[in-house]
Amino acid sequence: MTEKRWIDQGSYDKLQAELKFLTEEKRPEIVRKIDEARQDGDLKENGAYHAARDEQAMNETRIQQLEELLKNCEVGEVPEDDGVVAPGMVVKAKVGPRQMEFLLGLREANDDIALEVYSPEAPLGKALLGAKEGDTVDYATPSGKTLKVKIESVKPYQG
Template identity: 55%
Template structure:
């Protein structure tokens, strides 16, 4: 697997890329037509100033179009890669468990694109301060990085395994 070469690159597995493309197709097709039909039906009811259904449908249309633009941008910047090797080396596509040095509590997250829909795991971008600091490190390594608040933090990599979805 190749590493992202520019800040804007979004690393995705083929499965995640396919999910985003399917969502985009659904939003641009059936969902867009459904919202347009609701706007049209609400417009036919008359006075638009007092028409709550019309305004709600227009708001929904704005959100839908925003998500479409977001997905198109992600897909345009996507770098589709193989699932990483299970060698304990941190790279995009890995489920990483770490702990702050001096703390017993561990945290697990996915190093990848925030757009990957996983309700159980927080997702960190490889370009985030923590993500960029730990790429290439291995299980057992201790890594320092500067948090957004300017504080220098040290973390120990407890585990790194390929994300299974």
């Protein structure tokens, strides 16, 4: 069973709008391109036909991704300002020697914000979930190293 992921209303609306554009505008446009290219004759040597089919495959893949994201997200209000790391919170932390500030949330939905976004399912997100301001936790990096993470502040995301 896929776990629900937190997403703010603005990001949810943005993903819904992208899905609507891809299904209602882009999909019919690609079908039209394929039909026009088919009329040009031999499909084996028809570059426009193959390009349109490739575009169709990429569009359908993105539609499936968006449908899955939207089906498995939980639209939420900004979490309570209680200093606990949870989806929807902006975390300032010292990760090993590096100072970081990031949003714990749905990465795909937040490509236009200035903060880095980490998924709660990512190794760093999993390590920090439930920790509090002032805590130090161990984070096992994907390369196998273990880093200490000192959580300096945890505040609700104000998109």
